[in-house]
Amino acid sequence: MNNINDYAESLFQMCSENGAGPERDELDFEFLGNKIGEPYLIQTNVYKNGTRGRKMRHMLWFDPTEDCHTYSIQQELE
Numbered sequence: 851m852n853n854i855n856d857y858a859e860s861l862f863q864m865c866s867e868n869g870a871g872p873e874r875d876e877l878d879f880e881f882l883g884n885k886i887g888e889p890y891l892i893q894t895n896v897y898k899n900g901t902r903g904r905k906m907r908h909m910l911w912f913d914p915t916e917d918c919h920t921y922s923i924q925q926e927l928e
Contacts, residue, residue, distance in 0.1 A: 873900050876895070876897040879893075880893040881914070891910065892908045
């Protein structure tokens, strides 16, 4: 898991009405595939007003290639 070239990637991206402009809001989900037997990962990136805010990697506890899966986001409202 040391080399980014060890992964295949699939990207799902949501942008604000501004599109890819400098003031954009963006939420990315990157499904990092597995080429060398390492765990599958989902990487999330958040941009607000064109500034990267948070980037995280989440290790999947299952093999997403074995079956069809439904993914969802739980939003905590204050």
